[in-house]
Amino acid sequence: MKKALMVIESSVREGGTDPIFRIAGEAAKRTKECGAETVINSTIGALMDDNGELVTFKAVYDTLKALPNHLIAGYAGLAGQPDFLEKIIDACFMSCKPEGFIRSIATPGGTGAVRHAFYNYTEFGDTILLTDWFWAPYRTIAHENRRNVKTFQMYNEKGTFNLEAYKKGILELLEKQKRVLTVLNTPAHNPTGYTISDDEWKSIIAFITETALAQPDSKIILLVDLAYIDFAGEGEDARGFMKLLTGLPHNVLPLFAFSASKSYTMYGLRNGAIICVAPTEEIAQEFVNTCTFSNRGSWSNGTRGAMETITKIFSNEELYNQAMAEQSFYKGILKRRAAAFVEEADKIDLGLATYCDGFFISIPCDHPKEVSDNLMKKNTFVVALGKGLRFAPCAVSEEKCRRAPALILQAINEVKKCT
Ligand SMILES: Cc1ncc(COP(=O)(O)O)c(C=O)c1O
Incomplete structure (x- = not known):
C-alpha cells in the first residue's frame, strides 16, 4: 500500500485497479482495429443490442425528453x-x-x-x-x-x-x-x-x-x-x-x-x-x-x-404498458442469449456456477486472470474475477453466446497446460 501524502492514511487508494474498466478499454480498442464481427466483448454490464449499441427504452426517453425544462432542472x-x-x-x-x-x-x-x-x-x-x-x-x-x-x-x-x-x-x-x-x-x-x-x-x-x-x-x-x-x-x-x-x-x-x-x-x-x-x-x-x-x-x-x-x-x-412491453421484449432476447451459452457449455462440459437468470454467467476456474488474458488473444473479452470468469450475455449476441463456451474451455485448458 502507498504512503499517504496529503490524504489521511485510511483514504490512500491504488489508482486504475478496476479490472472491468481496464479490460473494457482493451475490448473497445480491439473492436476499432478488427471490427465488431470478430470481437466478443462480454465486459459490459449493460444491455446491448446485437449491433453492440446500448438498449434504451423508447417509453423512458420519449417521456424524459418531453418533460418541461423546470421538471428536469429543478x-x-x-x-x-x-x-x-x-x-x-x-x-x-x-x-x-x-x-x-x-x-x-x-x-x-x-x-x-x-x-x-x-x-x-x-x-x-x-x-x-x-x-x-x-x-x-x-x-x-x-x-x-x-x-x-x-x-x-x-x-x-x-x-x-x-x-x-x-x-x-x-x-x-x-x-x-x-x-x-x-x-x-x-x-x-x-x-x-x-x-x-x-x-x-x-x-x-x-x-x-x-x-x-x-x-x-x-x-x-x-x-x-x-x-x-x-x-x-x-x-x-x-x-x-x-x-x-x-x-x-x-x-x-x-x-x-x-x-x-x-x-x-x-x-x-x-x-x-x-x-x-x-x-x-x-x-x-x-x-x-x-x-x-x-x-x-x-x-x-x-x-x-x-x-x-x-x-x-x-x-x-x-406508457406503462409500452415500458413493460419493451422490458419484456429485451428480457426475451437476454433469455435466448443465456440459454444458447448454457446449452453450448453443457455440450462440452464447461462447468458453470448455477445460472437462473440475468445479465451474467460465471465460470469457476483456476487462474482466471491468465485465462482472461489468453482469451484476449482470441479477440474474446471476459472479465476475470477472484473465483473464475464472468461472461455477460447482456452484451453479446446469441450467435456469439453460442461461440464463446468453446473458446473459454480452450483457454482454460491452454492455461492449465502452462501452469
Ligand atoms: C449487483 C448490483 N447491485 C447494484 C448495482 C447498482 O447499480 P446502480 O447504482 O447503477 O443502480 C449494480 C450495478 O451494476 C449491480 O450489479
Whole structure:
C-alpha cells in the first residue's frame, strides 16, 4: 500500500485497479482495429443490442425528453419527489407488496441504497456478510465507509443456496457484533445469475426468525439487492419471495435496494431507491429520517428528471404498458442469449456456477486472470474475477453466446497446460 501524502492514511487508494474498466478499454480498442464481427466483448454490464449499441427504452426517453425544462432542472426533494416515492414502491413490488410499514427514499441508483444501508445499519468497523461471488463495489462501499466485509460460500455441493454457510456467517457475526447486515443479491445475482428460490427463502426466513427471537438484543438487517429483478423469471414470479418478508420479529429489518439502471435503462441518470418493510411505524419513521439526512449529507438530492419520468410511466396506463412491453421484449432476447451459452457449455462440459437468470454467467476456474488474458488473444473479452470468469450475455449476441463456451474451455485448458 502507498504512503499517504496529503490524504489521511485510511483514504490512500491504488489508482486504475478496476479490472472491468481496464479490460473494457482493451475490448473497445480491439473492436476499432478488427471490427465488431470478430470481437466478443462480454465486459459490459449493460444491455446491448446485437449491433453492440446500448438498449434504451423508447417509453423512458420519449417521456424524459418531453418533460418541461423546470421538471428536469429543478431540485428534487431531499427524500425524493413525493409522487416518485409512491410510484417507486409500485415499481419495486408490483403486485407482490409485503405487509408492513413500507417507506422509500430516492437514491442515485442501487449504489446509493447500498451505501445508506451499510452506513446507517452497521457500526463503524463492523463486518458485513456477503456471498463469496459478489459485486465488487460492495467491498468498495464498505471500505469507503470504514466497514469490512466477510464472505460465505454461496453454493452448496448441489449448486444451490448454501444455507448452512449463511447461518454460520450470521451467527459468528452476531456473536461478535450483536448486529449483522447481510446482502442477498437476488433474483439474477451478479456475477452468477443465481436466484434464491421461494423454498430457499422460506428456510432463510425461518432461520432469521428463530435467531432473532433467541437473541432479542441483536439486530438483523436483510438487504435484498434487486438490481436485476426485471430481467428474472416469467411475469412477476421473481417477486414471489417479497410477500414472505413480512411479520418478522421486531429486531429484523428487510431493506430493498431498487435500481432503475437496468430495469428502465437509466444507468447514467442515477435513479433508484432504498425501501424498508418495517415492522412498526417508529422503525419506518426512523428509516425515513435517517436516509433523508444521509441524502443531504452525501449527494443532497437525486436526479429530478429521472424521478419525473418514472412517475409519469407509472401514472399512465398506455406508457406503462409500452415500458413493460419493451422490458419484456429485451428480457426475451437476454433469455435466448443465456440459454444458447448454457446449452453450448453443457455440450462440452464447461462447468458453470448455477445460472437462473440475468445479465451474467460465471465460470469457476483456476487462474482466471491468465485465462482472461489468453482469451484476449482470441479477440474474446471476459472479465476475470477472484473465483473464475464472468461472461455477460447482456452484451453479446446469441450467435456469439453460442461461440464463446468453446473458446473459454480452450483457454482454460491452454492455461492449465502452462501452469
Ligand atoms: C449487483 C448490483 N447491485 C447494484 C448495482 C447498482 O447499480 P446502480 O447504482 O447503477 O443502480 C449494480 C450495478 O451494476 C449491480 O450489479
